[in-house]
Amino acid sequence: MLTTFRILSFLEGVSYLLILFVTMPLKYIWNNGYPNKVIGMAHGFLFLAYIVMALMMKSRQKWDAKTLGIVLACSIIPFGTFWMDKKYLRHS
Known part of the structure; x- marks a missing residue:
């Protein structure tokens, strides 16, 4: 379960960074909102899964x-x- 949560937290973090630094500029600077919809949907799923897994890991x-x-x-x-992975999970 720890390995699954570590992978999930990595993917959630990457998807968040993709939204902030790739898809949002594409949407608001170059008027291309499609990548934001695709990555946003994946990020939403990963975010909810992260919350559920964090509660289970407690x-x-x-x-x-x-x-x-x-x-x-x-x-x-x-x-x-x-940061959370390094601080709370890597040494578990």
């Missing part, structure tokens, strides 16, 4: 409420999931 990793809050907040901060 008891498995023995996280307190503060740690869970940090792990969940990392999903909305650019590069946050990569």
Whole structure:
């Protein structure tokens, strides 16, 4: 389960960065919204899966409420999931 969550958090982080730095400029600078729809849909699925998996990992990793809050907040901060993986998952 830990490996699955690590992979999921990596993919969620990459999809978020793609939205911020690739598809949003395509949409708003070059008026091409299609990549945003495709990557946005994938990111939405990955984001929800990340939240569910984080909640499932809480008891498995023995996280307190503060740690869970940090792990969940990392999903909305650019590069946050990569930091979270290093801080909370890599040494588990």
